[in-house]
Structure formats: structure tokens, C-alpha cells
Amino acid sequence: xxETASIEQLAALVDFSADAVVLVDADGVIRWANPxxxxxxxxxxxDLVGVRxxxxxxxxxxQAWSALVAELFDRPAAPVMGSFRCRHRDGSVRWTxxxxxxxxxxxxxxxxxxxxxxxxxxxQTEAALRATEDRYGHLFEAAADIIFEADAEGCFRxxxxxxxxxxxxxxDEVIGRRFTEFIRADYRPSxxxxxxxxxxxxxxxxxxxxxxxxxxxxxVWLGQNAWIVxxxxxxxxxxxxxxxxITERRGAEDALRAAEAKYRALVEQSLVGVYILQxxxxxxVNPKGAxxxxxxxxxxxxxxxxxxxxxDQDRAxxxxxLARLGTAGASSVQLTVRGTRKDSTVVQTEAFCxxxxxxxxxxxxxxxxxxxxRVKLEDQLRHSQKMEAVGRLAGGIAHDFNNLLTAIxxxxxxMSNRVKHDPAMAxxxxxxxxxxxxxxxxxxxxxxxxxxxxxxxxxxxxxEIVGNVARMARRLIGADVQLRLELAPTxxxxxxxxxxxEQVLLNLIVNARDAMPxxxxxxxxxENARLRIGAxxxxxxxxxxxxxxxxxxxxxxxxxxxxxxxxxxxxxxxxKETGRGTGLGLATAYAIVRQSGGAITVTxxxxxxxxxxxxxxxxxxETP
Ligand code: ADP
Ligand code: MG
Numbered sequence: 001x002x003e004t005a006s007i008e009q010l011a012a013l014v015d016f017s018a019d020a021v022v023l024v025d026a027d028g029v030i031r032w033a034n035p036x037x038x039x040x041x042x043x044x045x046x047d048l049v050g051v052r053x054x055x056x057x058x059x060x061x062x063q064a065w066s067a068l069v070a071e072l073f074d075r076p077a078a079p080v081m082g083s084f085r086c087r088h089r090d091g092s093v094r095w096t097x098x099x100x101x102x103x104x105x106x107x108x109x110x111x112x113x114x115x116x117x118x119x120x121x122x123x124q125t126e127a128a129l130r131a132t133e134d135r136y137g138h139l140f141e142a143a144a145d146i147i148f149e150a151d152a153e154g155c156f157r158x159x160x161x162x163x164x165x166x167x168x169x170x171x172d173e174v175i176g177r178r179f180t181e182f183i184r185a186d187y188r189p190s191x192x193x194x195x196x197x198x199x200x201x202x203x204x205x206x207x208x209x210x211x212x213x214x215x216x217x218x219x220v221w222l223g224q225n226a227w228i229v230x231x232x233x234x235x236x237x238x239x240x241x242x243x244x245x246i247t248e249r250r251g252a253e254d255a256l257r258a259a260e261a262k263y264r265a266l267v268e269q270s271l272v273g274v275y276i277l278q279x280x281x282x283x284x285v286n287p288k289g290a291x292x293x294x295x296x297x298x299x300x301x302x303x304x305x306x307x308x309x310x311x312d313q314d315r316a317x318x319x320x321x322l323a324r325l326g327t328a329g330a331s332s333v334q335l336t337v338r339g340t341r342k343d344s345t346v347v348q349t350e351a352f353c354x355x356x357x358x359x360x361x362x363x364x365x366x367x368x369x370x371x372x373x374r375v376k377l378e379d380q381l382r383h384s385q386k387m388e389a390v391g392r393l394a395g396g397i398a399h400d401f402n403n404l405l406t407a408i409x410x411x412x413x414x415m416s417n418r419v420k421h422d423p424a425m426a427x428x429x430x431x432x433x434x435x436x437x438x439x440x441x442x443x444x445x446x447x448x449x450x451x452x453x454x455x456x457x458x459x460x461x462x463x464e465i466v467g468n469v470a471r472m473a474r475r476l477i478g479a480d481v482q483l484r485l486e487l488a489p490t491x492x493x494x495x496x497x498x499x500x501x502e503q504v505l506l507n508l509i510v511n512a513r514d515a516m517p518x519x520x521x522x523x524x525x526x527e528n529a530r531l532r533i534g535a536x537x538x539x540x541x542x543x544x545x546x547x548x549x550x551x552x553x554x555x556x557x558x559x560x561x562x563x564x565x566x567x568x569x570x571x572x573x574x575x576k577e578t579g580r581g582t583g584l585g586l587a588t589a590y591a592i593v594r595q596s597g598g599a600i601t602v603t604x605x606x607x608x609x610x611x612x613x614x615x616x617x618x619x620x621x622e623t624p
Contacts, residue, residue, distance in 0.1 A: 019098075023111035026104055028053050028069065031111060040096060040118045042089030053114075058085040058093055072102040072112060083119070095123040146222065146243040149229070152236055154178045154195070166245055168215035179241075184211040184219060199228055199236055209246065221250040273349075273368035275306070276358050277322075282306045283358055292349065292370045294341035311338035311346060322364060326355045336371075348372045380542055383569070384594075390571050391591065398446035405443065409436040445584050446571075457596065459493040459619055460501070462526050462551050469505045470524065477509065480519030487526045491549045492618035496596040501616075504592050504600075507585040508553040508612050514576065515557030515610060523554045529615065543599050547618040554611040559604045568602065589614075 005013075014021050020040040023032040029052050033045035041056065057065045061084040068082040083097040098116025103109040140147055140160045148159040156174050164171060167182065180188050187210045198206050205227045211219050226241035267274050273289035275282055282300050290297040293309055303309070310318050314337045324330045332354040339347045348371045356365040412432040419425040466485060474483055505524070512522045527550040531543055560568070567573045569590040574581030586600075593600045597617045604610035 017115075019115045019117045022048065022053075022114045022116075024053055024100075024114055025111060040116060041086055041094065056086045058087060061085050068100070072100055076102045076105055078102075094118050095120045143242075146224075146245075147241070148179065148243075149238060149240045150179050151238040154180060154239075157238060166214065166220060167212070173215075182212045184213055187211060195226070195239070198226075199239075202228075204228065209250075219247075220245055221247045273366075273370070275366040275368065276356065276363050277306055277366060278358055278361060278363040280305045280307060283363065289368065292347060292368060293339055294343055294345075294347075299342075309339050311340055314338050322353060325353060325364060326362065331355060346372075348375045377542060387569065387571070387587070387590065391587075394446045394571055398443045402440070402443050402447075405436055405440050409433065409440070412436060442582065442584075445582070445588055456497045456499075457495045458498065459495055460498050461493055462491050462501070462549050462616070463487045465498060465501050465505060466524055466526060466551070469502050469509070473506065473509045477513045477522070478519075481513050481516055482519075482521045483509070484521060484523045485525070486523060488528060491526050491528055492547060492620070494549050494596070494598075494616040495619055496616060497592075500592045501596075504589040504614065505551065505553070507589045508614075511585055512553060512555035512557060512610070514581075515555055515559070520556045520609075523552075525552045525554075526550065527552070528618065531615070543615060543617075547620055548598070548615045549618050551614040551616070552611060553614075554609065556609040559606050559608045559610050560602075561606045565602055565604060569600075 014034050017034060017036055018039075020037040021034040022030050022037065025031050029050060030048045033043075033048040035045060037043060037045050037048055043051070054062070054065060064082065065084060068080055071080045079099050079101055081097075081099050083095065085093050086096050088094050095118070096116045097119040098114055100112055100114040102112050104112060140158075143160055143162055146160070146163040146166055148163050149157045151157050155176050155178050159171065159174055164174065167174070180192055183191055191208060191210050194206070194208055197203070205225065207223065207225050209221060209223045212222050214220055222243040223246040224241050224243035226239050228236055229238045229240055231237045267286050270286055270288055273292045274284070274286040275289050276284035282303060285297050285300045287297065290300055293300065300306070300309075307315055307319060318335060318337050321333050321335060325333055332352065335351045335353065337349055337351055339349055341347050349368045350371050351366050351368045353364055353366045356363050412429055416426060416429045416433065419429055466487060470483060470485060477483060509522060509524070516522075529548045529550045531545045531548055533545050564575065568586050570583070571587035572583040573587075574583035590600055593614055593616070598615050600612060600614050602610060602612050
């Protein structure tokens with residue numbers, strides 16, 4: 001090939017050019033066109049010759065065309081570029097783009113040389129792209145959410161106005177800083193770790209919540225959706241995120257959680273049993289509720305029917321009452337109901353039941369108190385009131401009776417003097433005197449029991465009392481009954497009348513002997529004791545908590561059933577044959593012990609012996 005192209009070669013360049021090439025004269029009229037021209041505007045080269053270029057240009061671009069022409073004449077020989085909409089031969093509008101050179105002054109050319117091509121497709125793509133950018137740009141700018149993009153280092157690349165508004169920063173204070181800087185310090189490591197993991201594992205999208213700190217130091221909770229951004233080669237180039245201020249929601253949730261914790265604690269620590277019942281089953285029970293029934297909480301929840309916990313005699317009524325709940329006006333019901341504890345003992349309760357909801361289903365809420373102790377106390381009170389009444393009665397009679405006895409005895413003595421000479425008669429009068437003495441001693445007991453006799457309390461040692469009585473009692477009880485003492489080395493002193501306490505102990509020992517017609521063993525023991533709140537001794541005896549001395553008398557005799565035990569402290573209650581028992585021994589003991597500030601209790605079973613416990617308050621420095 002030669003260094004310079006031949007004319008033919010140059011002609012081929014123009015003829016086979018993909019661009020349209022035309023030569024235009026000074027009036028703007030096309031003088032020559034290459035074969036490619038039909039590809040652009042649909043006109044064959046021959047049709048174009050003689051056409052004024054301006055006539056091809058759409059009205060909107062006429063002005064731009066004039067500007068181009070002006071520039072061509074201003075800058076001869078310089079390339080001038082332009083882009084215009086032109087009318088295609090088929091009527092459609094096409095975007096053309098071209099470059100022209102004014103070579104009119106070139107002696108051998110004498111024309112304006114124009115190259116142009118159809119760029120409609122590109123223009124359309126550009127327009128679409130611009131529209132999209134506009135649209136998303138608006139969304140980005142106007143969004144009420146935080147939107148940002150961070151680069152591969154996690155530094156802000158773009159942030160929308162909402163981001164700046166929430167954080168109170170200017171744009172240039174933010175761009176280029178790592179977004180993790182704005183996260184509350186204690187949350188930073190976990191959030192970083194979260195996004196590291198997301199990038200490493202190629203998780204596209206994730207949601208996290210964290211507290212962020214604003215420019216003025218406020219805390220804002222954000223819920224953030226982020227996704228990773230990859231370039232065309234699949235390389236990680238950063239992330240985009242949309243975040244929302246969820247401070248209010250978090251606050252509400254925190255408040256709810258706190259309130260829930262508070263109410264939970266209230267219910268869990270309540271001294272009232274709380275039960276929620278749904279379709280016969282317990283779905284919730286608090287610790288106290290489990291305690292009342294002697295079960296573990298879970299055991300109760302596992303029961304197929306809560307009704308099995310009701311006392312047989314109360315079950316039908318309770319089920320009936322509960323069934324009425326929620327029907328016609330009955331929104332609550334109060335029940336006194338007996339329950340059966342796990343150890344099959346009976347618990348007396350008072351229950352307040354209302355309709356509630358549990359897991360969006362109707363349920364029954366029962367708040368329950370254990371009134372067993374109260375019922376027992378009420379029984380005790382009734383009992384002592386009865387004792388009091390009988391005592392008063394007996395005391396009144398005993399008083400009059402004593403007067404009568406004085407008269408009987410006085411007269412019998414006078415008579416006895418007069419009948420000395422008649423031995424038979426004297427013996428009969430002696431019988432009268434003897435009976436009068438026995439009656440007098442009985443009356444003394446009655447008076448004692450009815451509290452008409454004044455006690456003379458002194459500080460005394462129960463061990464000493466036991467020693468005195470034991471000497472006396474050994475003669476009384478017979479050879480086949482063994483008397484064993486088991487005394488604490490030292491016991492606290494108690495405040496009581498020694499003669500009366502001796503009487504109490506003696507009564508108990510005599511009763512024990514009576515209970516062992518075929519011999520046996522009586523054990524008398526003393527012990528320092530401390531009553532604690534809620535301990536059986538405290539609840540059974542109604543004594544205040546504190547230090548006491550225990551005096552116990554136990555035997556292995558015939559024992560008693562429950563119905564006998566319930567009555568033994570009543571005056572005149574005896575199971576012994578007439579003439580043997582007065583029924584005053586224990587009533588007297590009861591009266592003395594109560595007056596001394598103590599209590600007497602019994603545990604026994606038929607055939608299993610009996611054990612009496614006397615508790616007397618210990619004398620301590622503080623209490624007089
Ligand atoms: P009395 O001894 O005159 O019958 P008490 O008041 O002393 O009257 O006793 C009342 C009843 O209590 C006795 O009749 C007996 O049934 C019962 N009792 C008392 N102590 C015992 C005991 N240790 N073992 C069995 N029963 C007893
Ligand atoms: Mg007796």
C-alpha cells in the first residue's frame with residue numbers, strides 16, 4: 001500500500017461509511033450525499049440532493065440549528081457538533097447527531113462537510129435513565145426514612161436529607177465517616193459483627209435494631225434494613241440501608257415489659273393464691289396458689305381437671321356456681337370452698353372468681369385465701385367462750401354449794417359430838433363428814449377452774465415442780481406403771497402459781513395412769529422452746545411467737561379418737577364410770593395454763609397413747 005490513499009480508496013471510505021455523509025452549499029442545500037444516507041432518514045442519496053437541511057429539522061430544534069450554522073460561519077474549518085430531531089421519510093421523528101466542518105473556503109472542496117447518524121435509541125435510553133434517576137432521586141430526597149449508602153469501608157457515600165434531619169448533622173459532617181461511629185458504643189461490636197457476617201456469607205438483606213447517638217447526644221433507636229452492593233464483577237463495594245426511628249415503639253415496648261414485670265412480681269409474690277382456669281384445666285397458678293394446695297406449680301398445670309382438687313362435698317356446688325359466671329349479670333362469684341391438698345388433708349378457702357381472658361380465650365380467674373387457720377381460731381374461740389360460760393355457771397353454783405357444805409359440815413360436827421356414845425351413829429355421821437370433805441375439795445376445784453380462785457404467780461423452775469410432783473406421783477400410780485423423767489439440764493423460769501402447776505402436772509399424770517389399766521410408761525419431759533411465726537405450735541395454740549418452756553406428759557395407754565379429743569377440756573366431760581371421773585381434771589388444767597399465759601394441747605390416737613404439751617411463756621429479762 002502507498003503512503004497516501006488513492007482517490008478511489010478515499011471514495012470507498014465515504015461510500016461505505018456507516019454514517020451519512022453530505023456536502024452542503026453556502027445556502028444550506030444538500031449537494032451530494034453518500035449511499036448510507038437512507039439508513040438515517042429514509043431518503044435515497046438522489047432524493048436528498050437539492051433539499052435544504054433546515055427543512056429536515058423539527059421546529060423545536062430550529063433555533064439550535066441556526067446557532068450551529070452561525071458557529072460554522074464564525075469558525076471556518078473547525079468541527080462543530082450538534083444534535084437535532086429530524087423528520088424521517090416515514091413521518092417518525094429521529095434524533096440525529098453529527099459533526100460539520102465549513103470548508104466553503106477550501107478551493108478544492110467549496111462545501112460544508114457533514115457527518116451524521118441516528119442516535120434515537122441512545123437518546124431514548126438516556127431519557128429513560130434520567131426519568132428513573134429523577135424518580136428515585138425524589139424518593140431518596142423526600143423519604144421519611146433514613147436512606148444511605150456506605151462504601152466497602154463502611155463510610156457514608158450518600159445520605160438523604162432525613163438522615164441529616166434525624167442526626168442533626170450537615171452533609172459534609174457525615175460523608176466519609178464510618179456509619180458505625182453513630183451507633184451507641186456498647187452496640188458497635190455486635191452490629192459490626194452482624195454486617196461482617198452478612199458480607200462474608202453473602203446474605204443479601206438483613207434487619208437489625210440498635211441505638212444511635214445524634215449530634216446533640218440524644219439516643220435514637222433505629223430499625224435498619226441493609227443490603228450489600230456488588231459491582232458488575234460481583235465485587236463487594238458497600239451497602240445501602242433504609243432505617244427508621246423506632247424510639248417510640250421501643251419506649252412503649254420497654255414500658256410494657258416493665259409493667260408486665262411489675263405485675264408478674266405482684267402476682268408471683270402475692271400472699272393470695274391466684275389461679276386461672278380454662279376448660280376445667282389450670283393454665284396458671286402462682287406460687288402461693290400451689291402452696292395452698294400442697295402441690296408444685298407444674299403438677300397443678302398437668303392435672304387433667306382442676307375440679308379434682310375440690311372437696312367431694314363441695315364439687316357439685318362450685319362447678320354449678322362457676323358455670324353461672326359470665327351468664328346474665330353474674331360477673332363474679334365468691335365461694336367458701338374446701339380443697340383437697342396433695343397429702344389429702346382438707347384446706348378451707350375463700351375464693352373470689354371472675355371472668356378473664358387467657359391467650360385470647362375466656363377463662364376464670366380465682367383469687368383464693370387459705371382460711372383454715374381462721375376457721376380453727378374461730379373454733380378455738382367458740383370453745384373457750386363455751387368454757388367460760390360453763391365455768392361461770394359452775395363457779396356460781398360452787399359458791400352457793402360451798403355455803404351449803406359449811407352448813408352441812410358444821411351441823412354434822414355438832415352431831416358427831418352428841419353421838420359419841422353411839423358408835424354406829426358416830427360412824428354414820430363420820431360418813432357425812434367424809435362426804436362433805438370430798439364435796440368441799442371438788443368445789444375447790446370448780447372454783448379454781450372457774451377462775452374464782454386467785455393465782456399467786458412467782459418465777460419458778462418447771463424442773464423443780466416436776467421433781468416435787470414425781471416423788472408424790474410414784475406412790476400414786478402403782479407398781480405396773482413406770483414414770484420416766486426426761487428433763488432439760490436447765491430450763492428458763494416461768495411465771496406461775498407453783499401449787500397450781502403442780503396440780504396441772506398431777507392431773508395429767510393421773511389421767512395417764514387411768515389410761516393404762518394394764519400398766520405402761522409415763523414420760524414427763526421439759527424443754528426450752530421457741531415459737532416461730534407460722535410454726536404448728538403457734539397456729540394450734542394461738543400463742544404469740546417467742547421463748548417458751550415446754551412441759552410434756554406422754555403415755556402409751558389407750559389413747560383417744562378425734563371426737564373425744566375435741567371435748568376433753570370441757571368441764572364435766574369424762575369417759576370414766578360415775579364416781580371415778582369428775583371430768584374436771586383437764587378443764588382445771590386448761591384454766592390454769594391459760595391464766596398463766598400458756599397453752600395446753602394434745603395429740604393422740606386410739607390405742608396409740610396420748611401426749612399432752614403444756615407451753616408456758618419463758619421469763620426473759622425484757623418481759624416482766
Ligand atoms: P376425768 O379424768 O375425771 O375423766 P379429765 O378432764 O381429767 O376428767 O379427763 C377427761 C377425759 O379425757 C377422760 O375421761 C378421758 O376420756 C380423756 N383423757 C384424759 N387424759 C387421757 C389420757 N392420757 N389418755 C386417754 N384419754 C385421756
Ligand atoms: Mg382426770
